[in-house]
Amino acid sequence: MTVTTGVPDLSGCTPAEARAAFRSGTTVPTSGVAPGFAQANVISVPRDYAYDVLLFAQRNPKPCPVLEVTEPGSWHSRLAPGADLRTDVPSYHVWQDGGVRDTLPDVTGAWRDDLVTFLIGCSFSFETLLRDAQVPLRHVEQGTNVPMYVTDRPCVPGGRLHGPMVVSMRPVPAHLVARAVQITAMMPAVHGAPVHVGEPEALGIQDLSAPDFGDPVTLRDGDVPVFWACGVTSQAAVMQAKPPFAITHAPGYMFVTDARDVDYRIV
Numbered sequence: 691m692t693v694t695t696g697v698p699d700l701s702g703c704t705p706a707e708a709r710a711a712f713r714s715g716t717t718v719p720t721s722g723v724a725p726g727f728a729q730a731n732v733i734s735v736p737r738d739y740a741y742d743v744l745l746f747a748q749r750n751p752k753p754c755p756v757l758e759v760t761e762p763g764s765w766h767s768r769l770a771p772g773a774d775l776r777t778d779v780p781s782y783h784v785w786q787d788g789g790v791r792d793t794l795p796d797v798t799g800a801w802r803d804d805l806v807t808f809l810i811g812c813s814f815s816f817e818t819l820l821r822d823a824q825v826p827l828r829h830v831e832q833g834t835n836v837p838m839y840v841t842d843r844p845c846v847p848g849g850r851l852h853g854p855m856v857v858s859m860r861p862v863p864a865h866l867v868a869r870a871v872q873i874t875a876m877m878p879a880v881h882g883a884p885v886h887v888g889e890p891e892a893l894g895i896q897d898l899s900a901p902d903f904g905d906p907v908t909l910r911d912g913d914v915p916v917f918w919a920c921g922v923t924s925q926a927a928v929m930q931a932k933p934p935f936a937i938t939h940a941p942g943y944m945f946v947t948d949a950r951d952v953d954y955r956i957v
Contacts, residue, residue, distance in 0.1 A: 701725060705770065705946045709778040717780045717795055719835040719904075719942040721827070725818040728880065728951050729944035730757055730769070730809040731921030732779055733928070734937040737762045739850070740806035746848030746927055747810065753845065753855050753923035755811040755879050757949075763803040769947035776801050781940035783925070788932030797937050805937065810921040811880035812944050813858050815951045816873065825870050828861045829907045835942035836860065837901035838920050842894025843885075845923060853930040856903070856922040857885060857893065861913035870916060879954040886917040893917060903941035 700708050700716075700723040708724045720729055735743055740759075747754035758769055765775040776798045784792040784800050794800070814836075817827055829836045836858050843855045862870050867887060875883035886893055898915060899906045903922055909915065922941045939945060 705948050706772070708946045709770070709773055712780040712795075713774070713777045715795055717943070720780065720944040720946060721814050721817060721836055721942070722830045724946050725821070726951055728769070728815040728947050728949040728954060729812040730947055731812050731924065732775065732807060732809060732937075732939040732945050733924045734775070734805040734807040735933060736802065736935055737804045737806050739933050739936075742849030742851045742931070743808055743924065746845070746851035747808065747924070749846040749848045750855070750923065752881065752885065753919035754921060755881065756808055757811055757879065758809040760807040762806050764807070765801065767809065767945070767947070769809060769949050770945070771948070775807055775945065779939045779943060779945050781943040783938045783940050785928055785933070785936040785938065787934060788929050793940060800937065802935070808924070809945065810924060811954070812921055813881045813918045814944055815880040815954060816877045818951055819873050819877075819955070820870060823869055823873055825862060825866050825873070828909070828913070829905070832907055834905035834907055836904050837898070837907050838903035838922050838941055839890070839893070839895045840902045840926060845927065850931045850933075851927040853923070853927040855885070856920045856926050857917040858904075858920040859898065859907070859915050859917050861907060861909040862916045863912050864914050867914055867916060874918065876955050876957070878956065881919045881921075884916050884918050888914060890915055890917075
């Protein structure tokens with residue numbers, strides 16, 4: 691297996707080519723991969739927990755917009771015919787009792803016939819539109835994963851799931867913040883408009899240089915931190931609820947679908 695670190699040149703590939711690379715062992719964050727196509731968070735839970743996840747997502751649509759729910763045991767996705775949800779994500783977390791037991795590039799050996807998989811919208815899906823509008827993406831420029839933070843904003847509990855909202859942060863030049871808000875607001879299925887602009891302390895974030903997930907990113911002069919709701923919120927809920935077993939993507943290492951990002955844009 692060849693494992694690649696850093697950001698490889700997958701920006702010009704198709705979703706199928708990206709998934710094939712991940713299936714063969716390439717392990718990289720997926721921001722900027724297969725631009726123009728939507729990406730998704732992945733959370734697979736035993737059928738006994740599926741209603742809880744669905745209820746939690748329904749009550750918290752900003753961080754957890756559901757794009758697809760599979761049948762129990764299925765590793766197929768309508769958003770990417772021919773893909774395998776057990777192998778085509780670059781990095782997975784296997785959870786046990788609320789903690790990460792393993793981080794793996796392939797979870798075929800850990801798969802269970804009772805697992806129901808939820809694909810949840812990802813903010814990487816609107817990054818191509820931001821880039822096309824000349825809004826810089828600092829984490830892409832700096833070759834890092836997007837920084838993600840656990841906030842002090844509680845989500846609405848759903849069944850056994852509860853926990854805080856997680857946000858992703860992108861530094862945006864002050865004069866482009868309104869443009870970034872306008873573009874992302876048109877894509878509610880992939881988190882939509884930011885939940886906060888400016889002072890991180892208002893979200894309970896004390897240190898931007900120490901994200902809870904992903905990598906720190908350097909702000910340039912004139913940049914303002916802009917925070918979007920993040921699908922990793924579902925993983926924070928797993929950490930709180932402590933189900934006996936779950937599988938998720940590793941934060942920032944998403945499932946690349948065949949759906950066009952513009953398909954999730956409202957006019």
